[in-house]
Amino acid sequence: APQFGDNFRTFMTWVDEFRDMDVRTNADTPEDALRAREYGALGIGLARTEHMFFGEERIREMRRMIISESEGERRSALENLLPYQREDFIEIFEAMEGLPVTVRLLDPPLHEFLPDEEKEVKTLAKELGISTAELNRKIRLLSEFNPMLGHRGCRLGITYPEITEMQARAILEAAVEVKSRGKEVYPEIMIPLVGTAEEFIHERHVVDEIAEDVFAEKGSEVDYKVGTMIEIPRAALIADKIADEADFFSFGTNDLTQMTFGYSRDDAGKFLEHYLNEGILKNDPFQVLDQEGVGQLVEMGVTKGRAAKSDLKVGICGEHGGDPSSVAFCYNLGLNYVSCSPYRVPIARLAAAQAFLRSGKKVAS
Ligand code: PEP
Ligand code: MG
Numbered sequence: 047a048p049q050f051g052d053n054f055r056t057f058m059t060w061v062d063e064f065r066d067m068d069v070r071t072n073a074d075t076p077e078d079a080l081r082a083r084e085y086g087a088l089g090i091g092l093a094r095t096e097h098m099f100f101g102e103e104r105i106r107e108m109r110r111m112i113i114s115e116s117e118g119e120r121r122s123a124l125e126n127l128l129p130y131q132r133e134d135f136i137e138i139f140e141a142m143e144g145l146p147v148t149v150r151l152l153d154p155p156l157h158e159f160l161p162d163e164e165k166e167v168k169t170l171a172k173e174l175g176i177s178t179a180e181l182n183r184k185i186r187l188l189s190e191f192n193p194m195l196g197h198r199g200c201r202l203g204i205t206y207p208e209i210t211e212m213q214a215r216a217i218l219e220a221a222v223e224v225k226s227r228g229k230e231v232y233p234e235i236m237i238p239l240v241g242t243a244e245e246f247i248h249e250r251h252v253v254d255e256i257a258e259d260v261f262a263e264k265g266s267e268v269d270y271k272v273g274t275m276i277e278i279p280r281a282a283l284i285a286d287k288i289a290d291e292a293d294f295f296s297f298g299t300n301d302l303t304q305m306t307f308g309y310s311r312d313d314a315g316k317f318l319e320h321y322l323n324e325g326i327l328k329n330d331p332f333q334v335l336d337q338e339g340v341g342q343l344v345e346m347g348v349t350k351g352r353a354a355k356s357d358l359k360v361g362i363c364g365e366h367g368g369d370p371s372s373v374a375f376c377y378n379l380g381l382n383y384v385s386c387s388p389y390r391v392p393i394a395r396l397a398a399a400q401a402f403l404r405s406g407k408k409v410a411s
Contacts, residue, residue: 091385
């Protein structure tokens with residue numbers, strides 16, 4: 047990772063004089079958050095929560111939650127996960143010291159948390175007190191032919207609202223706790239993989255109800271926002287309807303690219319290099335935003351979203367948020383921020399400043 051000396055830091059403050067679009071970071075640990083702030087990130091644009099469940103004690107409860115076919119059991123496992131999640135968010139909010147933090151609710155298909163090796167299945171079955179055959183049956187039930195188009199994102203939160211409830215509670219209890227320590231905190235809760243306004247409304251309702259409960263229990267409130275990823279082409283097409291309900295949009299251009307091209311994020315490697323060599327593609331569309339096609343959906347999402355809500359906050363958190371030509375494209379569409387991995391924050395700051403200069407806008411004096 048690059049180390050910054052004082053000269054570089056000074057240079058970057060000069061750059062920032064010519065930048066009017068924020069650069070945030072994608073970070074899901076306090077370490078990454080601190081590193082990104084060191085590089086000048088002005089918030090977290092995407093804290094993915096899936097990795098937070100892989101710690102040794104947590105994965106056990108997570109697996110118990112997934113395997114269970116009774117809501118009561120799922121709720122009891124989630125109750126055990128709540129303190130871990132709350133601590134995760136307290137640490138991240140503390141690290142960001144009052145800068146906005148967008149936390150995305152659980153996204154991946156649940157079977158990703160389950161083992162597929164026979165030996166591990168045996169151990170887990172023992173741990174859960176069920177037979178190996180029973181666990182294998184459960185794993186088969188959860189497995190999908192096309193997991194990326196399957197039971198993930200808000201679809202999980204809608205079929206199992208108790209997951210959304212637990213995460214919303216952890217985020218908001220953490221925020222109230224940090225506020226009680228006399229610090230500012232701006233949580234933004236983000237719903238993944240939304241394709242219909244009804245999905246968003248469902249999830250927002252769950253979050254708002256939990257917020258009401260938490261604030262009443264604690265006798266203290268925090269400002270929070272509820273917004274959505276725009277990462278399914280349909281979400282861009284109906285962005286006005288979603289914007290009526292959402293406080294912010296964040297373009298998930300990884301999935302948007304996958305679903306617009308119909309190239310699997312996991313398997314495109316099999317032909318991408320050949321396509322690049324043959325000139326069928328100029329760039330890897332998962333690295334450099336395809337302005338001709340995917341970019342049209344981003345533009346439509348911004349235009350329709352802001353037509354419905356003129357002050358809608360809009361950002362991007364796909365890989366493209368750290369690619370200079372994609373950053374310029376986002377700038378020209380009027381995005382409020384781009385969000386990228388910590389080590390790409392400096393290049394995104396430079397790209398944003400360059401886009402400002404190229405736009406011919408005047409520097410505020
Ligand atoms: C995206 O799809 O662009 C995104 C940021 O989410 P993820 O990569 O976690 O699917
Ligand atoms: Mg995504």
